[in-house]
Amino acid sequence: MPAALIADGVRREYGDTVALDGVSLSIDAGEVFALVGPNGAGKTTLVRALTGTTDVDGDVSVFGEPPTEVARARLGVLPQDFSPADRLTARELITYYAGLYDDPRDVETVLDEMGLADTADTRYGNLSGGQQRRTCVGATLVNDPDLLVLDEPTTGIDPAGRRALWELLEGLAAGGTTILLTTHYMAEAERLADRVGLLADGQVAAVGTPGELVGEYGGETRLEIETDAEPAALASTDHRVDSRGGLLVVEDVSATDISAVVAELDRNGVAYGELAWRQPDLEDVYLAVTGQAVGGGGDPVEEPARDPETGVAR
Numbered sequence: 144m145p146a147a148l149i150a151d152g153v154r155r156e157y158g159d160t161v162a163l164d165g166v167s168l169s170i171d172a173g174e175v176f177a178l179v180g181p182n183g184a185g186k187t188t189l190v191r192a193l194t195g196t197t198d199v200d201g202d203v204s205v206f207g208e209p210p211t212e213v214a215r216a217r218l219g220v221l222p223q224d225f226s227p228a229d230r231l232t233a234r235e236l237i238t239y240y241a242g243l244y245d246d247p248r249d250v251e252t253v254l255d256e257m258g259l260a261d262t263a264d265t266r267y268g269n270l271s272g273g274q275q276r277r278t279c280v281g282a283t284l285v286n287d288p289d290l291l292v293l294d295e296p297t298t299g300i301d302p303a304g305r306r307a308l309w310e311l312l313e314g315l316a317a318g319g320t321t322i323l324l325t326t327h328y329m330a331e332a333e334r335l336a337d338r339v340g341l342l343a344d345g346q347v348a349a350v351g352t353p354g355e356l357v358g359e360y361g362g363e364t365r366l367e368i369e370t371d372a373e374p375a376a377l378a379s380t381d382h383r384v385d386s387r388g389g390l391l392v393v394e395d396v397s398a399t400d401i402s403a404v405v406a407e408l409d410r411n412g413v414a415y416g417e418l419a420w421r422q423p424d425l426e427d428v429y430l431a432v433t434g435q436a437v438g439g440g441g442d443p444v445e446e447p448a449r450d451p452e453t454g455v456a457r
């Protein structure tokens with residue numbers, strides 16, 4: 144498959160800070176690629192490098208050309224801090240952005256696809272966080288781009304809004320749009336991406352499908368037991384047992400082994416609270432590969448519902 148996007152040895156410094164330290168990666172046409180990393184890893188700088196809005200050392204090409212020379216209509220870019228005028232409605236905003244292109248998509252169709260048909264006449268400032276972000280994505284789609292680049296598209300929006308946006312992106316990907324997104328939500332990368340790139344301290348630490356990365360670096364399934372007991376409490380088990388912050392962690396436990404471990408706890412009179420069985424995921428991979436936690440882990444904050452007229456939280 145031809146490459147939609149190639150970075151080769153990309154480096155960017157800001158004074159003494161090395162934001163990108165020799166990044167090389169290639170994204171195929173039609174692929175959904177998630178760039179994952181915690182705050183400060185270099186995600187935004189890489190997005191800016193790949194879309195030609197900051198100068199870098201090294202080579203970048205988009206559809207075989209330098210990013211600044213690619214036909215504007217082929218690219219859709221949603222910056223992390225994109226913040227349109229609060230006083231314009233979703234329909235007015237999409238119409239405005241459509242006016243920047245020679246052959247834009249039909250505004251009503253875009254509103255419909257974004258799930259904004261019913262709120263099209265609500266001012267941007269009075270939309271929920273999820274609706275606002277979908278409006279922004281709509282603005283980046285009016286030109287029917289071949290490559291969509293989204294910098295942290297779901298940061299700060301509520302779980303329902305995030306799921307709606309995921310479905311939207313899945314639909315676009317199914318239609319053949321190449322998507323590069325950055326995120327610090329591992330579940331987002333796991334669900335959406337064909338391949339994931341782990342970015343840490345300005346370097347790509349690993350690239351692969353979620354399954355490949357978890358298989359190679361994720362470690363074993365494990366049982367986490369909430370207890371103050373020491374590993375010796377499970378001395379007769381065949382599994383490795385570690386003590387970690389109020390938990391006993393029993394490694395490589397299959398689902399069917401759980402009852403044997405619990406029986407041993409009971410036999411030894413060990414007091415315990417919750418039991419959680421975990422399969423390794425991308426969080427574990429990131430920690431294993433970089434030695435750092437991504438930290439964006441769980442669900443984004445729940446946003447209060449707002450009054451559509453006043454914008455006041457209810």
Ligand SMILES: Nc1ncnc2c1ncn2[C@@H]1O[C@H](COP(=O)(O)OP(=O)(O)OP(=O)(O)O)[C@@H](O)[C@H]1O
Pocket residue numbers: 157160161162180181182183184185186187188189223
């Ligand atoms: N314009 C700038 N001037 C100075 N330093 C910068 C600038 N932009 C980024 N940096 C630094 O470069 C590093 C990478 O920042 P970048 O914004 O690319 O990371 P990020 O992974 O996108 O983080 P976040 O998730 O917080 O947006 C950080 O140390 C940041 O402070």
